[in-house]
Amino acid sequence: MGLGKLLNSPGAKRISTLSMIAEAAFAFRRGEPKIGAMLIGAALLSMRWSVVGLASEGLIRLYRRKRPLYAHQ
Structure with a gap:
């Protein structure tokens, strides 16, 4: 089974979606509504x-790291 087939399997899509929804809930709870909304969008894509959902999640993580510490307070 190739990597593309594995990533597009129904189980992988389901796990990816649920993981991003859980991470979005944590972001909302931490007071980061912008990150939470972006993660919900990534979950919908996934x-x-x-593959697109995973790539967008990676970009969101980079965005979260690059912004200043005071941005989410």
């Missing part, structure tokens, strides 16, 4: 295209 329901259709797992």
Whole structure:
């Protein structure tokens, strides 16, 4: 089974989507509504295209690291 097939399997899509929804809930709880909303969008993308969802989650993580510490307070 190739990597593309594995990432686009129904189980991988489901796990990816649930993981991002859980991470979005944590972001909302931490007081980061912008990050939470972006993660919800990434979860919606991953329901259709797992690879696109994973890539967008990676970009969101980079965005979270690059912003100043005072940005989420």
